[in-house]
Amino acid sequence: MSSFAAEQAYLTTLYQRLDSLRDQADERLKGILLESGGTPQGRAQREANRSHYADQLAQMNAVENGLCFGRLDYTAGETRYIGRLGLSAPEHDQDPLLIDWRAPASRAFYLATAVSPDGVKRRRHLRTKGRKLTGIDDEVLDLEAGGAGGREDVTGEAALLSALTAERTGRMRDIVETIQAEQDEIIRAGLNGVTVVQGGPGTGKTAVALHRAAYLLYTYRAQLTKQGVLILGPNATFLRYISQVLPSLAETGVLLATLGDMFPGVRARATEKPAIAAIKGRLDMLEVLRKAVADRQAVPDDYVEVDHDGYPLRIERSVLEDARSAARRSERPHNVARAIFVTEAIHALSLQIAERIGADPLGGENLLSAADLAETRRELREDIDVQRALFDFWPVLTPRQVLRDLLSDADRLESAGGDPLLLRDRDARWSPADVPLLDELAELLGVDETLQKRQAAQERREAIEYAEGVLEIVEGSRSLDFEDQEEEILSAIDVVDASAFVERHEVIDTRTAAERAAADRTWVFGHVIVDEAQELSPMAWRLLMRRCPSRSMTVVGDVAQTSELTGATGWEQVFEPYVAQRWNLVELTVNYRTPAEVMAVAADVLAAIDAALQPPRSVRSAGVDPWALRVPRVALGAETIAAVRAETAEVGEGRVGVLVPEALAEELGRQLVEAVPGAAVGEQPDLLNQVALMTVRQAKGLEFDAVVVVEPDEIIAESPRGLSDLYVAVTRATRRLGVLHSNDLPKVLAALAS
Ligand SMILES: Nc1ncnc2c1ncn2[C@@H]1O[C@H](COP(=O)(O)OP(=O)(O)OP(=O)(O)O)[C@@H](O)[C@H]1O
Numbered sequence: 001m002s003s004f005a006a007e008q009a010y011l012t013t014l015y016q017r018l019d020s021l022r023d024q025a026d027e028r029l030k031g032i033l034l035e036s037g038g039t040p041q042g043r044a045q046r047e048a049n050r051s052h053y054a055d056q057l058a059q060m061n062a063v064e065n066g067l068c069f070g071r072l073d074y075t076a077g078e079t080r081y082i083g084r085l086g087l088s089a090p091e092h093d094q095d096p097l098l099i100d101w102r103a104p105a106s107r108a109f110y111l112a113t114a115v116s117p118d119g120v121k122r123r124r125h126l127r128t129k130g131r132k133l134t135g136i137d138d139e140v141l142d143l144e145a146g147g148a149g150g151r152e153d154v155t156g157e158a159a160l161l162s163a164l165t166a167e168r169t170g171r172m173r174d175i176v177e178t179i180q181a182e183q184d185e186i187i188r189a190g191l192n193g194v195t196v197v198q199g200g201p202g203t204g205k206t207a208v209a210l211h212r213a214a215y216l217l218y219t220y221r222a223q224l225t226k227q228g229v230l231i232l233g234p235n236a237t238f239l240r241y242i243s244q245v246l247p248s249l250a251e252t253g254v255l256l257a258t259l260g261d262m263f264p265g266v267r268a269r270a271t272e273k274p275a276i277a278a279i280k281g282r283l284d285m286l287e288v289l290r291k292a293v294a295d296r297q298a299v300p301d302d303y304v305e306v307d308h309d310g311y312p313l314r315i316e317r318s319v320l321e322d323a324r325s326a327a328r329r330s331e332r333p334h335n336v337a338r339a340i341f342v343t344e345a346i347h348a349l350s351l352q353i354a355e356r357i358g359a360d361p362l363g364g365e366n367l368l369s370a371a372d373l374a375e376t377r378r379e380l381r382e383d384i385d386v387q388r389a390l391f392d393f394w395p396v397l398t399p400r401q402v403l404r405d406l407l408s409d410a411d412r413l414e415s416a417g418g419d420p421l422l423l424r425d426r427d428a429r430w431s432p433a434d435v436p437l438l439d440e441l442a443e444l445l446g447v448d449e450t451l452q453k454r455q456a457a458q459e460r461r462e463a464i465e466y467a468e469g470v471l472e473i474v475e476g477s478r479s480l481d482f483e484d485q486e487e488e489i490l491s492a493i494d495v496v497d498a499s500a501f502v503e504r505h506e507v508i509d510t511r512t513a514a515e516r517a518a519a520d521r522t523w524v525f526g527h528v529i530v531d532e533a534q535e536l537s538p539m540a541w542r543l544l545m546r547r548c549p550s551r552s553m554t555v556v557g558d559v560a561q562t563s564e565l566t567g568a569t570g571w572e573q574v575f576e577p578y579v580a581q582r583w584n585l586v587e588l589t590v591n592y593r594t595p596a597e598v599m600a601v602a603a604d605v606l607a608a609i610d611a612a613l614q615p616p617r618s619v620r621s622a623g624v625d626p627w628a629l630r631v632p633r634v635a636l637g638a639e640t641i642a643a644v645r646a647e648t649a650e651v652g653e654g655r656v657g658v659l660v661p662e663a664l665a666e667e668l669g670r671q672l673v674e675a676v677p678g679a680a681v682g683e684q685p686d687l688l689n690q691v692a693l694m695t696v697r698q699a700k701g702l703e704f705d706a707v708v709v710v711e712p713d714e715i716i717a718e719s720p721r722g723l724s725d726l727y728v729a730v731t732r733a734t735r736r737l738g739v740l741h742s743n744d745l746p747k748v749l750a751a752l753a754s
Helices: 003-032 040-062 106-113 158-166 180-185 205-219 221-227 235-240 274-281 284-295 317-329 334-358 372-380 384-394 399-407 410-415 434-445 449-475 486-492 495-505 512-517 538-547 570-578 594-607 633-651 661-677 710-717 720-732 745-752
Strands: 067-072 079-083 120-129 131-138 193-199 230-234 254-258 301-309 311-316 525-531 553-557 583-588 627-630 656-660 691-695 703-709 733-741
Touching: 003 040, 003 067, 003 079, 003 120, 003 131, 003 301, 040 691, 079 106, 106 180, 106 703, 120 158, 131 158, 158 733, 180 205, 180 583, 180 594, 193 205, 193 570, 205 230, 205 525, 205 553, 221 512, 230 301, 235 254, 254 486, 254 512, 274 284, 274 434, 274 538, 284 399, 284 410, 284 434, 301 449, 311 317, 311 334, 311 384, 317 334, 334 372, 334 384, 334 434, 372 384, 399 410, 399 434, 449 661, 512 525, 525 538, 538 570, 553 733, 594 720, 594 733, 594 745, 627 745, 633 656, 633 661, 633 733, 656 661, 703 710, 703 720, 710 720, 720 745
Parallel strands: 193 553, 193 583, 230 254, 230 525, 525 553, 627 733, 656 691, 656 703, 703 733
Antiparallel strands: 067 079, 067 120, 120 131, 301 311
């Protein structure tokens, strides 16, 4: 049999095995779905089994394409097949049919080279379409057996180049078939500690981050399935761009989010001026927020008077000041310390009343007993007017309320020491830079647990009430009157039955850790991965560190691409405050995206950002020179359309990205859509369209077969980090780069001027 036929036969065996395992899981799942009743534990176990088989099925469905992509032949005669999933043989004592790419036994597939073959004689890449084998690429690694050939710095060169030159689709693909050695090292690093991956554009940072998530979930499954893994990306368009990678690797338990999603209940998507976002991102905001909360703990100029028990009761400033000092001294969050404030104030007021009504007319000791005083305190506590007055001086606050009030009220802002530039409309939508502020406020305010407990008790009471109603219908008996106190409920009804009923009917939480984490501000993740990490502000880092007290993190980024004004220009400044020196820096040096011709242009821009920075080395040339075209300003729209048409013709099914200055985005977008219906423009362009026009900020992390950069000098001028923006823009291309300009070409692009 030819080796092609033999490999096809093996693939067929693998798919048959996959089908049979899938049928088994399907049968079991159906069986479970038919079961009902049982004890609460039994139901919980059933739910666990259900989700186990459902996950298995989802995984097996996900790996249908590219199930097996590699084979290793060892000098000792052994052969291993590598794939997206491990497949055991039908007989338990036989070797596995397929080894998961993440298993230690697969490692040689990514690392073995002719110089250090690690016992591997031949690495074979299998190319497939559906269940059919379409091609085989072999690398002989045993120098004595036949010589290596090809390049020493990449593994699986043919397969790699075919992946890199493939047309883009608007969605990132997994790279599991061609992970390179320097990437593999990072993907398989241990779970603990902070790993910072610094790498130039196109070095595979995003790819590495995603494959690392898949690796960690495979290797530390029990721990991470419970706690979940968070991947934080720069914006929603980017998250959509990467959204297919983990499912194609059969992993779904990861929360993909932007900073704007990190405060449950808020979807912060509003855009704002970079300068405003920068103010919000600086650590000075901490003091402003502290002051804003303290300002809510106000006292009257003199006193307030309320009606208590038919008499006027004066609440003096000094009473409130003392109560406030006691509450502040506790250093508890505002809503938690409120109980102290109220207790202290009530105590002082009760003494005031005692003075009035218990004074001995003969000048002796106060006539009120301790019990009388306690009764007075109870009455004060229950007096709605007193409650209201105290609420005004120490209200229960929510983060949204405090931040909205602060940012929309010039007096509050000034009093808190906030920059007047922050002032905005009261009904303005939340922006991503607001989220760390909301989170910080949530910490400063805390949650009044008595309130929370009361709410939980109330919910349970309602459930019992409902259960009791159901039992009542069943028994055709008594009606009940519920009081506020739970104890009273306990004595009033046969709670054992009703609460047992509630328990039995409580919904078992079937959400994954990722889903539960998304709804819980205080969720602590097992691992946090941050992409485009250079953009995060110091305030945003504080939020993230709270979500990851174990500091088990992978942070990928490029300090030369920083756009945000409070973004990082060095990694020390980010991590020093949290982990001192205990973080690990690794670098990626090879650019897989951008061909050498384009990278030569980018290198000049990089040199202008910082002469000490080295551009990553391109792994290939495209054979096409980047172009620049000077056009009259009035013809910019028409010329952009013409360039888009020309580039579209060049890239076949591939994608064309038009990157424009912020100030021109709307107008050029409008003209483009008129001429090229379906072109993606606006705040969240749909990358599945063949042509997309956006600002550089939106294009962070994305790539296109052809990129047209419009008015580069304006891109530079728009921001103090304009050169970094231009660097990002020119490095988005996988094949072709063009520049349209009506003004002079910026000096950094002089190489294009010929
Ligand atoms: N080992 C690999 N095999 C195949 N393709 C790869 C490999 N590494 C990277 N790529 C491809 O190179 C391109 C760039 O990768 P990626 O987007 O992860 O880079 P990046 O470092 O995050 O870039 P940027 O900083 O510009 O956002 C992607 O299309 C990715 O699929």
